[in-house]
Amino acid sequence: MVPNHVVQPVRHVLVVDDDANLREQIAGYLQEHGFALHEAGDAASMEAVLAQESIDLIVLDLMLPGEDGLSICRRLAGSGGPAILMMSAMAAEVDRVLGLELGADDYLPKPCSPRELLARVRAIIRRVDEARAGAPGPAKGYQFLGFTVSPQRRQVRAPNGTTILLTAGEFSLLKALLDQPERILSREDLIEQSGAGEGDVAGRAIDVQISRLRRKLHAYVDEEIIRTIRGAGYMFDARVSRI
Structure with missing residues (x-):
């Protein structure tokens, strides 16, 4: 007999970055590893996706046109909504700490290896699942x-x-x-x-x-x-x- 396996729900990840090429690379890699991916280039596009989809995690760039990533993070972190993985080419410790202070669940400097990004995303999703369960x-x-x-x-x-x-x-x-x-x-x-x-x-x-x-x-x-x-x-x- 083939043992029964628990089917894990597909996790929805929203990548918010104004760099379309990088956004597509991140989305493509995570999609290859079983995630459902959504993309947005700014805060307005992000809000449109959030209104339509149940998002588990947002990969959020710090530098965005209009409302920046820190402002978005501050606004979303206390709402009980998706987990947030902040990314930025600004590698200074003060930027990392500020992102975490404002409610990000993790912070990853750019550029980073796709494998490290995948590991961080999986770790955050696991923490969310364990906390909920x-x-x-x-x-x-x-x-x-x-x-x-x-x-x-x-x-x-x-x-x-x-x-x-x-x-x-x-x-x-x-x-x-x-x-x-x-x-x-x-x-x-x-x-x-x-x-x-x-x-x-x-x-x-x-x-x-x-x-x-x-x-x-x-x-x-x-x-x-x-x-x-x-x-x-x-x-x-x-x-x-x-x-």
């Missing part, structure tokens, strides 16, 4: 300091009932911390457990996303929830109940 871990939810976290819905509710919007990367990090509260986790631990990828950029992305996560949680409580342990990593310093 609440995997790994049997907990249906978590509670701490009045917050309620639902991995299945990828939802965080503040003590006052407000829904806190997190990016896929932020939610994966929060879940990794919630699974091991009051334990020091190194950047390498968090990279492995959240599926953030590898290398210096991933390590820097962890720092930036932890900073964003802190700000979003601390908007509702005064306690220091995520502590930085100098030279060691981070610790979730609150009592966590599984529900």
Whole structure:
């Protein structure tokens, strides 16, 4: 007998770049590896695609005519919409950090190898899937300091009932911390457990996303929830109940 296999849904990726040749190259390569591809050359074209298609991830160029990539990222990141992989020929660290600060799930300098782009896209999609499914871990939810976290819905509710919007990367990090509260986790631990990828950029992305996560949680409580342990990593310093 041929074993039954779980059929994975086709993931829809939108490439937003004003360089038509590069856009077609990226779209063609990702399409060869099983993704459904859509293209846009600017913000207006992107919005038209988003209105018609259910997009899982946007590969977003920083420099665009009209509204630039940073502005688009800032606008979309808090909406609970598609994950964002930002790309730019501007390789300065400040540009990478700014993109991550504004809500991008990852940042990739141009030019890059198609294989690295594919790996980053797959890693982000995997993080989104795990966050939505609440995997790994049997907990249906978590509670701490009045917050309620639902991995299945990828939802965080503040003590006052407000829904806190997190990016896929932020939610994966929060879940990794919630699974091991009051334990020091190194950047390498968090990279492995959240599926953030590898290398210096991933390590820097962890720092930036932890900073964003802190700000979003601390908007509702005064306690220091995520502590930085100098030279060691981070610790979730609150009592966590599984529900």
